[in-house]
């Protein structure tokens with residue numbers, strides 16, 4: 217298990233960088249480009265929010281890109297993703313176009329839910345992206361339900377269900393994991409442990425030092441991974457899902473990660489020090505780490521890394537333009553697609 221459990225010692229040393237991987241070169245390059253896109257997209261979203269292009273809640277994923285990119289590369293298109301409310305980039309990773317995600321944020325007709333889901337409730341059955349859930353832990357039992365259907369229909373797919381660290385203290389977490397373990401339901405439950413709930417250090421709300429220990433209560437398989445390292449994540453999750461497709465058993469994976477921005481856009485961040493944030497940005501940043509890995513393997517030059525980042529900025533700009541130009545949905549469809557009697 218990793219020694220840098222964030223909930224036991226925030227000053228613990230970062231794990232050694234993985235600078236070599238058996239993953240093929242084109243995949244490794246793709247992971248870099250994806251993370252650049254996720255970062256630049258979320259920066260654009262943050263700016264659009266401050267320009268009041270949309271309102272309501274908005275939770276950015278900046279700093280946590282490696283997990284999203286690494287997991288997505290390890291699963292198949294037919295697998296399902298469930299997530300919480302910090303899910304813009306997970307929707308893009310699952311194949312939804314950045315413009316459709318941005319238009320959804322802006323409440324526009326070309327949004328993936330025709331502007332009715334917004335930041336916290338992206339959804340696309342076609343992409344098997346099952347939300348976007350605003351209720352902390354609400355997605356966990358739903359993921360068990362889809363996993364049950366997969367098993368019942370004897371399919372080969374698996375379900376990936378992301379949650380934040382604070383969600384592990386919810387009743388729904390325990391009920392869902394107990395059921396998944398009892399019935400052998402193929403759900404990979406992933407804790408995105410970014411060390412804080414809304415503003416509370418996980419050490420103040422959890423009695424254990426490693427959140428994967430929760431799996432012991434259900435005799436469920438468990439592991440942890442350095443969620444700031446995309447190659448480590450990709451390699452680890454690939455092994456997990458290969459096993460899960462065979463044995464159909466659930467797994468609880470704790471990914472150690474960190475968010476750079478506030479909990480939501482309205483968070484002044486007074487519960488942590490500036491130097492803690494800077495330490496992650498300087499020494500653990502997922503894009504920086506992976507860039508180093510690519511250069512050290514001779515897969516890319518510094519100039520190429522810069523060019524890919526530039527393309528990511530352009531893609532984020534295009535997504536915003538698409539959303540700006542999309543019309544608002546007509547008032548006549550205000551009650552369509554809603555659960556109204």
Ligand SMILES: Cc1ncc(C[n+]2csc(CCOP(=O)(O)OP(=O)(O)O)c2C)c(N)n1
Pocket residue numbers: 302350351352353379380381382383384408410412413414479
């Ligand atoms: C059932 C429920 N309780 C409280 C909230 C308010 N709330 C929104 S986010 C949040 C903290 C969740 O933190 P975590 O699970 O660690 O996810 P992160 O924001 O760090 O990604 C809380 C308490 C909610 N949305 N749902």
Ligand SMILES: [Mg+2]
Pocket residue numbers: 380381382408409410411412413
């Ligand atoms: Mg958290």
